[in-house]
Amino acid sequence: xxxxxxxSRHAQRFFARGLVALGALAASAQANAPVDIRIAxxxxxxxxxxxxxxxxPANDAKAMSxxxxxxxxxxxxxxxxxxxxxxxxxxxxxxxxxxxxGVGMLYxxxxxxxxxxxxxxxxxxxxxxxxxxxxxxxxxxxxxxxxFKQAGNRVNILVLDACRNNxxxxxxxxxxxxxxxxxxxxFLAYATAPGNTADDGEGSNGLYTxxxxxxLAKPVSRIEDVFKRVRLQVRQKSRGQQIPWESTSLEEDFVxxxxxxxxxxxxxxxxxxxxxxxLDQKFLREKAEWDRIKASxxxxxxxxxxxxxxxxxxxxxxxSRLDQLSKPLVTAAPVQGRHSVQRDVQVGDEIEQVYRDxxxxxxxxxxxxxxxxxxxxxxxxxxxxxxxxxxxxxxxNDLGIEFDPPIQSLPADEFQIGKRWVSRSQETxxxxxxxxxxxxxxxxxxxxxxxxxxxxxxxxxxxxxxxxASLRSYRGLSGKLTYWVDSRGTIAxxxxxxxxxxxxxxxxxxxxTREVVRIHKPx
Numbered sequence: 001x002x003x004x005x006x007x008s009r010h011a012q013r014f015f016a017r018g019l020v021a022l023g024a025l026a027a028s029a030q031a032n033a034p035v036d037i038r039i040a041x042x043x044x045x046x047x048x049x050x051x052x053x054x055x056x057p058a059n060d061a062k063a064m065s066x067x068x069x070x071x072x073x074x075x076x077x078x079x080x081x082x083x084x085x086x087x088x089x090x091x092x093x094x095x096x097x098x099x100x101x102g103v104g105m106l107y108x109x110x111x112x113x114x115x116x117x118x119x120x121x122x123x124x125x126x127x128x129x130x131x132x133x134x135x136x137x138x139x140x141x142x143x144x145x146x147x148f149k150q151a152g153n154r155v156n157i158l159v160l161d162a163c164r165n166n167x168x169x170x171x172x173x174x175x176x177x178x179x180x181x182x183x184x185x186x187f188l189a190y191a192t193a194p195g196n197t198a199d200d201g202e203g204s205n206g207l208y209t210x211x212x213x214x215x216l217a218k219p220v221s222r223i224e225d226v227f228k229r230v231r232l233q234v235r236q237k238s239r240g241q242q243i244p245w246e247s248t249s250l251e252e253d254f255v256x257x258x259x260x261x262x263x264x265x266x267x268x269x270x271x272x273x274x275x276x277x278x279l280d281q282k283f284l285r286e287k288a289e290w291d292r293i294k295a296s297x298x299x300x301x302x303x304x305x306x307x308x309x310x311x312x313x314x315x316x317x318x319x320s321r322l323d324q325l326s327k328p329l330v331t332a333a334p335v336q337g338r339h340s341v342q343r344d345v346q347v348g349d350e351i352e353q354v355y356r357d358x359x360x361x362x363x364x365x366x367x368x369x370x371x372x373x374x375x376x377x378x379x380x381x382x383x384x385x386x387x388x389x390x391x392x393x394x395x396x397n398d399l400g401i402e403f404d405p406p407i408q409s410l411p412a413d414e415f416q417i418g419k420r421w422v423s424r425s426q427e428t429x430x431x432x433x434x435x436x437x438x439x440x441x442x443x444x445x446x447x448x449x450x451x452x453x454x455x456x457x458x459x460x461x462x463x464x465x466x467x468x469a470s471l472r473s474y475r476g477l478s479g480k481l482t483y484w485v486d487s488r489g490t491i492a493x494x495x496x497x498x499x500x501x502x503x504x505x506x507x508x509x510x511x512x513t514r515e516v517v518r519i520h521k522p523x
Contacts, residue, residue, distance in 0.1 A: 037102035040065075040073040041093040041144070045110030047080040047124045052167040057109035060161060060209040064107050067216050072260035073105065083123040086139045090147050097151035103254070104148040105157040108141075109209060112162025113171060114178040117336040118142060121162060128171045145183060155254050156186040157223070161208050163191050163198040179335050181417045182249040189227050191234075193245045193414075195333025199238065208234055208244060216256050223254045228310035236303050240329040249418045283424050283442065286312050290405050299326040313424035313444065317405035319412035320391035324377040332414045338452050339463065341415050343390055343489035345379055347371050351490065352518040354458065358497060358511035366517070367398065392489065400430035407443060410485060415465045420448040427473060441474030445481065455484050457493050457515040462486050464493075476501030477510065492516045 044061025046054045058079045065077040074096070078089050097104050111122035115131050120138035128134045141160070148156040163176045179194035191198040191208035199207040211233045215226045224246075231244040274282070286309055293301040302322035306315055334340050349371040355364045373380035377390045387395040392410025396402045403425040411419050424444040429435045447469040454463050464484035472478045479498025486492045494514040499507045 037097065037100045038071075038073040038105070039076065039093055039096050039102065040068045040105040040107060041076045041078075041089055042068065042107045043078045043081055043086060043089070043110065043121070044108075045080055045122065045124050048111065048122070048167070049124075049127065052111065054110065054164065056204065056206045056209070057161070059204045060109040060206050061107070063205060063213055064109075064209065067213055068105070068107075070261045071216065071256050072258075073103075080124045082125040083137060083139060086121065086123055087143070090139070090144055093144075094147035094151050097148070097153055099152055101152060101154045103155040103157070104151060104153040105159070106144045106148075107159045107161075109161040109206060111164060111167070112160060112177055113138065113166060113168070114176065115171075115173050117173075117178045117180075119160070119162075119177045119180070121160075122168075128168050131171055131173065134168075134171050145186070148186075149183065154185065155250065155252070156183075157189075157254075158186065159189045159212070161191040161198065161206055163196065165197050174333065176333075179245075179332055179416070180247070181335060182247040184249050185251070186248070187223055187227075187250055187254070188247045190245045192242045193330050193332035196242070196330045198242050207237065207242065211237075219257045219259070220255055221257065222311065223250070223256065224248065225310040226256060229307055232303055232306050232310075235328070236300075240326060243328055243330050245332055245414075247416055247418055248420075280442070283313060286314055287405075287426060290314055290318065294321070294405065297325060311422075313422045314405045316408035316412045316421050316423055317393055317425075320377075320389055320393055320406070320408065323391065323412060328413075332416075334414075335416075335452075339487040341410075341465070341485060341487060341489050343392070345371060345374065345390060345489075346521065346523070347374055348522040350518070350520040350522075351516055353514050354517050356513045356515075358495070358513050361513075364512070399433065401433070402428040402430075403443070404428070407445065409445065409447070409467075409469075409483075409491070410489065411449070415449055415485065417449055417452065420446075422446050427475075429475075435475060437475065443473040443477075444471075446470045447481075453484075455493060458517040459492065459515075459519055462492060471496075471498060479510070488519070490516060490519065 042061050042065045044057040046056065046058035048054060061077060061079050065075045068075050076089055076093055078085055093104065108121050113120050113122060113134055115134050119141040120134055121141060122138050126137035128137050144158065160177060166172050174195060176192065176196045177190055177194055182188045203210065205213065208230065211230045215221065215229050227246050235243045289305060293305060299322055302318050302325065305318050309315060351369045352366065353369065354366050356362060357364055369381045369386065371379055371381060372383050379388050379390060381388065386398050389395065389406050391412050393406025393408045394403055395406050405425055407425040408423040411421060422444065424442060427441055427443040429439045447467055449465055450468050451466040452463065453466060454461060464486045466482065466484050469481040471481055477498060477500050479496065481496055483491050483494040496512050498510040500510050501507055
């Protein structure tokens with residue numbers, strides 16, 4: 001075990017907290033296997049000079065280190081670190097991970113600042129007075145991302161509990177931390193939404209880290225579920241004033257607590273992929289719970305559902321209902337150069353759309369959609385011919401097909417590259433559409449926000465988020481969807497490449513393209 005003593009020259013009174021346990025390596029033989037090494041760099045800075053001092057980050061780092069060791073991580077722990085010690089620790093983590101195809105993690109608690117869309121961790125020996133001082137005296141988070149990339153990690157996890165109020169006047173270009181896209185193989189987590197500040201906490205741990213420590217201990221929880229539950233608990237506790245944020249580009253499931261901690265001989269085997277019939281039963285259980293609460297006006301009912309089913313195929317619809325009943329008080333500042341999506345729908349809004357055959361590109365029909373009513377987050381179009389939610393869920397489409405819960409084609413919260421969700425709904429067919437296998441079944445879409453790009457449609461040229469999705473239903477409908485969403489939340493272009501399996505073993509093409517021709521807002 002390597003131990004280094006680190007005392008800030010500005011904070012001698014914090015000597016006891018200045019002990020650095022760099023390289024306290026505790027992991028099982030299984031975790032140390034070259035193909036599955038886990039190394040976490042944990043930094044907690046509390047001993048800032050004067051009024052910049054913080055109560056909890058050093059405690060947070062100590063508790064996080066203890067928890068991660070139990071989960072099979074080798075931990076490099078640094079408390080109240082100087083800039084030199086922080087950069088050395090980052091390089092040490094890189095060297096230990098180099099060529100291991102392992103899992104690298106950064107946990108940082110302390111002051112954090114953004115300068116021109118870059119995020120900086122503030123060492124305890126920094127005394128910045130200008131933005132240039134921050135660049136020279138602080139540590140760029142990109143340095144950790146770069147170190148993990150150089151190491152060739154399979155999975156990278158960065159957790160930043162660093163969005164507290166800035167005590168250094170005039171040193172940041174904006175409040176809080178800047179939103180950045182997760183590079184391939186990376187999971188990013190902030191204590192609160194980009195552009196906002198977080199609570200240092202009333203107890204021995206920060207509000208965010210306190211809940212994270214609890215969730216990490218739960219067995220066989222996917223990383224996405226861990227952080228979704230933390231987000232919900234922090235949001236509920238803060239009454240919407242602090243909402244954690246995540247961005248991911250992970251292509252594989254990662255589980256923190258898989259049984260590989262000290263004393264374990266082998267990790268818990270990964271959960272097998274559910275069979276179709278198991279997914280059907282799971283949906284029926286969740287749908288029954290949705291039916292029980294969907295008319296409720298108590299936000300706690302929807303918090304409870306999301307805690308129980310964080311990755312449910314109807315969680316986006318539940319999230320949409322929660323946001324309607326208990327509006328979030330913070331929103332994430334977008335990535336540099338991108339717009340936020342403002343779902344500003346008003347009675348009288350009109351959208352004209354043109355449909356074309358996907359292969360021939362010939363026009364097949366046009367339609368004009370006019371908002372005729374908005375009540376309790378539900379939007380009626382053309383006097384109820386179509387019904388949608390303000391958050392992008394479809395209750396009834398233009399063919400009269402009804403969905404319960406609403407099929408959520410748009411994310412319930414912010415648009416961000418890498419955002420992925422599954423939406424499954426009970427589909428009820430209208431009487432005028434023959435369905436030999438029954439009028440009621442299911443439909444499912446698996447969606448991901450993949451790009452932000454410029455497109456041209458008859459209504460004009462604009463920047464939009466591109467979403468790609470797979471589609472399947474009980475009626476034998478399957479295919480691929482690609483659509484672009486503009487700054488108003490309008491699907492400006494929609495490309496459907498699909499087919500329907502027929503009873504005789506043949507298939508029927510069901511592909512088409514739709515574009516917006518005109519948007520009219522009467523104000």
